[in-house]
Amino acid sequence: MSTKLEKAMYNISALADLGQAITSEDAFHEKIQSVLYVITGTFLANKGAILFYDKSTQSLNTLTQKGFAQDDLDHLNPEELISLGRNKSCLIGDAPVMAVAGAEILAPIWVGDEFIGALLLGGWLTAGPLASEDLELLNVIANQIAIALNNHSLFMDLADKLEDNRRLYEEMRHIYHGTLQAFAAAIDAKDAYTKNHSHRVAKYSVAIARELGWNEHEIEGMYVAGYLHDVGKLAISNTLLNKVTPFTPEERTEIRKHSTLSRNITTKIKFPWKNVEDIVWHHHERLDGRGYPDALAEDSLSDGVRILTLADSFDAMTSQRPYREKMDVQSAIGELRKNLESQFDNKIMLVFCKVLAKEINGELPEPDILPHLDRNSDLSVISDLLEGIISELSAR
Ligand SMILES: [Fe+2]
Ligand SMILES: [Fe+2]
Numbered sequence: 001m002s003t004k005l006e007k008a009m010y011n012i013s014a015l016a017d018l019g020q021a022i023t024s025e026d027a028f029h030e031k032i033q034s035v036l037y038v039i040t041g042t043f044l045a046n047k048g049a050i051l052f053y054d055k056s057t058q059s060l061n062t063l064t065q066k067g068f069a070q071d072d073l074d075h076l077n078p079e080e081l082i083s084l085g086r087n088k089s090c091l092i093g094d095a096p097v098m099a100v101a102g103a104e105i106l107a108p109i110w111v112g113d114e115f116i117g118a119l120l121l122g123g124w125l126t127a128g129p130l131a132s133e134d135l136e137l138l139n140v141i142a143n144q145i146a147i148a149l150n151n152h153s154l155f156m157d158l159a160d161k162l163e164d165n166r167r168l169y170e171e172m173r174h175i176y177h178g179t180l181q182a183f184a185a186a187i188d189a190k191d192a193y194t195k196n197h198s199h200r201v202a203k204y205s206v207a208i209a210r211e212l213g214w215n216e217h218e219i220e221g222m223y224v225a226g227y228l229h230d231v232g233k234l235a236i237s238n239t240l241l242n243k244v245t246p247f248t249p250e251e252r253t254e255i256r257k258h259s260t261l262s263r264n265i266t267t268k269i270k271f272p273w274k275n276v277e278d279i280v281w282h283h284h285e286r287l288d289g290r291g292y293p294d295a296l297a298e299d300s301l302s303d304g305v306r307i308l309t310l311a312d313s314f315d316a317m318t319s320q321r322p323y324r325e326k327m328d329v330q331s332a333i334g335e336l337r338k339n340l341e342s343q344f345d346n347k348i349m350l351v352f353c354k355v356l357a358k359e360i361n362g363e364l365p366e367p368d369i370l371p372h373l374d375r376n377s378d379l380s381v382i383s384d385l386l387e388g389i390i391s392e393l394s395a396r
Pocket of ligand 1: 229230258259283284
């Protein structure tokens with residue numbers, strides 16, 4: 001293989017590499033710099049530059065260069081370069097625009113009929129004119145750089161768009177969270193006894209969903225459903241919500257409307273999360289079909305619904321209510337266990353016990369359940385109880 005051909009092969013493989021390595025702005029600049037060194041080495045030129053034409057600002061940007069005075073490159077007129085290079089693959093000579101920068105060769109870089117940059121070379125170390133195969137090689141190189149630059153600019157456009165989308169999504173999340181807190185504050189204001197209930201149910205539900213291996217988007221949907229599950233109580237009278245004596249059958253029917261009301265409110269909001277309405281609508285259903293409002297059972301209940309029914313009941317039992325005292329944590333866990341399969345799901349219970357045990361053992365850096373439990377709880381008793389349930393349910 002002749003030396004020139006070897007050089008050409010080396011050059012082209014370096015450029016092909018450039019086309020593939022468009023993973024970040026930094027990686028791209030590193031690559032294009034090494035490509036320029038390969039090109040100047042191949043042609044024994046002291047000076048080289050790869051320029052990128054930004055059509056939105058109509059300016060030439062130096063992607064990389066060696067040997068030129070940057071100031072001279074900054075003074076290149078893109079319009080002149082474009083008209084000089086139009087329909088030409090490679091220019092040798094002393095056109096004024098090239099002389100300004102001290103360049104002897106200009107290889108314009110086009111993608112279709114769009115000018116996207118230029119390769120400049122100068123400061124030859126060898127005497128004599130360039131051979132025709134050198135010019136052919138320069139053409140190949142210019143075409144390769146064209147592909148790389150084009151891919152890169154598409155990539156950067158895409159990266160910009162993704163960044164815009166990410167920012168919009170963040171803003172939207174911010175608004176949602178503000179809305180959620182406003183709703184939760186409104187519910188709390190109506191019903192003093194359920195203060196922070198929605199917040200705790202959201203936290204417990206998130207802990208279970210995370211332990212189940214849900215992704216961050218699904219977990220956030222669960223959090224929102226937890227926050228809003230009782231939002232329908234806003235439409236129930238204060239007197240009824242705060243009643244100390246047991247409910248009459250009519251009052252019970254009235255208060256049970258809250259899950260459908262929660263669903264009616266949440267359907268009005270266009271959530272990016274699936275199933276929020278379904279979860280809030282059915283958070284009082286039971287596996288045995290004796291829940292409300294639709295007496296759904298087993299297969300009709302999603303994992304989201306099963307998580308929320310458990311989280312909701314656990315918090316209801318461990319909180320003070322107008323008509324009864326709160327239960328201690330181990331009694332509440334015992335109640336959940338007693339109602340497995342009729343009301344609560346075995347798998348969700350197992351996961352709940354596992355995550356709470358991990359929190360008690362200090363295995364989770366940011367516990368979601370433990371900080372809300374009664375401070376006087378005997379954690380070693382709770383731990384033993386959880387271990388018992390975990391081994392019993394794991395064996396099934
Ligand atoms: Fe409820
Ligand atoms: Fe609730």
